[in-house]
Amino acid sequence: xxxxxxxxxxxxxxxxxxxxxxxxxxxxxxxxxxxxxxxxxxxxxxxxxxxxxxxxxxxxxxxxxxxxxxxxxxxxxxxxxxxxxxxxxxxxxxxxxxxxxxxxxxxxxxxxxxxxxxxxxxxxxxxxxxxxxxxxxxxxxxxxxxxxxxxxxxxxxxxxxxxxxxxxxxxxxxxxxxxxxxxxxxxxxxxxxxxxxxxxxxxxxxxxxxxxxxxxxxxxxxxxxxxxxxxxxxxxxxxxxxxxxxxxxxxxxxxxxxxxxxxxxxxxxxxxxxxxxxxxxxxxxxxxxxxxxxxxxxxxxxxxxxx
Numbered sequence: 548x549x550x551x552x553x554x555x556x557x558x559x560x561x562x563x564x565x566x567x568x569x570x571x572x573x574x575x576x577x578x579x580x581x582x583x584x585x586x587x588x589x590x591x592x593x594x595x596x597x598x599x600x601x602x603x604x605x606x607x608x609x610x611x612x613x614x615x616x617x618x619x620x621x622x623x624x625x626x627x628x629x630x631x632x633x634x635x636x637x638x639x640x641x642x643x644x645x646x647x648x649x650x651x652x653x654x655x656x657x658x659x660x661x662x663x664x665x666x667x668x669x670x671x672x673x674x675x676x677x678x679x680x681x682x683x684x685x686x687x688x689x690x691x692x693x694x695x696x697x698x699x700x701x702x703x704x705x706x707x708x709x710x711x712x713x714x715x716x717x718x719x720x721x722x723x724x725x726x727x728x729x730x731x732x733x734x735x736x737x738x739x740x741x742x743x744x745x746x747x748x749x750x751x752x753x754x755x756x757x758x759x760x761x762x763x764x765x766x767x768x769x770x771x772x773x774x775x776x777x778x779x780x781x782x783x784x785x786x787x788x789x790x791x792x793x794x795x796x797x798x799x800x801x802x803x804x805x806x807x808x809x810x811x812x813x814x815x816x817x818x819x820x821x822x823x824x825x826x827x828x829x830x831x832x833x834x835x836x837x838x839x840x841x842x843x844x845x846x847x848x849x850x851x852x853x854x
Contacts, residue, residue: 548611549567551819563791565764572669575843577640579728580595580727581595581596582728583728584747584748584751584753584774585670585728585729585730585745585746585747585748586670586671587729587744587745588727588729588730588745588748589730589795590662590665590666591662591730592778593662593792594659594662597655598655601654601655602651604651605647605648613852619710621827630749642765646706647822664675666730666731666744667744667779667807668744669710669712669744670744671708671709671746674708674709674710676709676711676713677694677705677706677709677710677711678692678693678694679691679692679703679712679714680692680693680716680821681713681714681716681724681735681763682717682718682735682824683715683718683719683722683735683757683761683768684719684802684803684805685715685719685720685761685764685803685804685805686757686761686764686765686767686768686806687700687701687802687808688701688724688768688770689767689799689802690702690703691816691821692784693816694823695784696816697787697788697791697812697813697815698794698812698813698816698842699787699811699812699813700802700808700811700812701770701774701808701809701810702770702771702772702773703770703771703773704772704773704774704775704780705772705773705774705775705780706775706776706781707736707747707748707749707750707774707775707776707777708748708777709746709777710745710746711742711745711746712743712744713733713744713745714742714821715733715734715735715740715741715743715752716735716738716739716740716741716821716828716830717735717736717737718737718828719737719761719803720737720761720762721734721737722757722758722759722761722765723735723738723757723758723759723770724743724755724757725756725757725758726745726753726754726755726757726772727753727754727828728754729745729746729747729753729772730743730744734759735827737830738826738828738829739825739830740825740830745818747772749774750774750775750776750807751774752771752773752774753771753772754769754771754772755769755770755772756769756770757769757773762805764807767807787814788814788815790836791812791813791814792813793813793814793815793816794797794813794815794817795817796817798813799820809830
C-alpha cells in the first residue's frame, strides 16, 4: 500500500471515529450531562456545546491541514513543492494563527463569565425558593429541610419548578455534590458553607453522586433526586412527619461514623444541627447577624436538650 493511500485511509477512519463519537454524544441514556432537566443544567449544557463548537472550529481545520501537508509536501520523486530556504516569516499567517485562538478564547471567556454570574442567582425569579442543607459524611449523604423540619439520608425529594438553594458542607473529608441532569457539581468543605442553585422542570428520578475521592467507599455515595409536583412533595413531607422517627444528636453522631447505609427519613431535626456541623469544623455559619462561632457551646447544649 502506498503512503498516499495509507494517509487517505487514516483520514477516513479518523473522520468516521470523530463523527461516531459526536453522534453518540446525542444519546441521552449514556450522556446525561447533555440531557438537562432544569434551567441550570440547560445553561451548562449550552456552554458545553458552545465550547465544543468553538474548539472544533480550530481543531478540525488543523487536523485536516496536517493531513494535507503530510501528503502534499512529503519527500517523493518529482515533488514540485517550492523550496524556499531563506523564508522565515509571514505576517499574514502569524496574525491568522495567533488571532483566531485569541478571538475564540475571548468569546469562550465571555460566555463562561456571563453564565457563571447567572448561576449564582435563583433560576426562577418569580417563585419562592426552598433551602436544603447538604452534609457529606463517610460514606453517605444527610439532607436537612430546615423549612419543613425533616431530614433524609441518601435520597432527596424536591418539588418541580421550584428553585432549590443547596447549602453544602461536610463532616468528613472534602467531597463534591453533583446531580448531572440538574446542574454542575460543587464541593463540600469542612467548616465552610457553599451554595448551589438547582431546579427541576420535569418530574422524574435523577442520578446524584459524590464526585470526589474521600475514602474506600466513596463510590457508594450515590443518591436519587426525586422531583414531583408541589402537592405530591407536600404530601410526602406530611408522610415523613407522621411515620418516621426524629433525628437526635446521638443519631447524628452515630450516622457520622464511617459506614455505608441505605436510605432513611427523620420526622424532626435538632435545632441548628447544620450550623453545629459547620462550626465544629472550625467555620462560622451566618444565618443571622448575631450568630458567630462563639455560640458553639450554647448550641451544643441546645442540641443535647433536643434529644
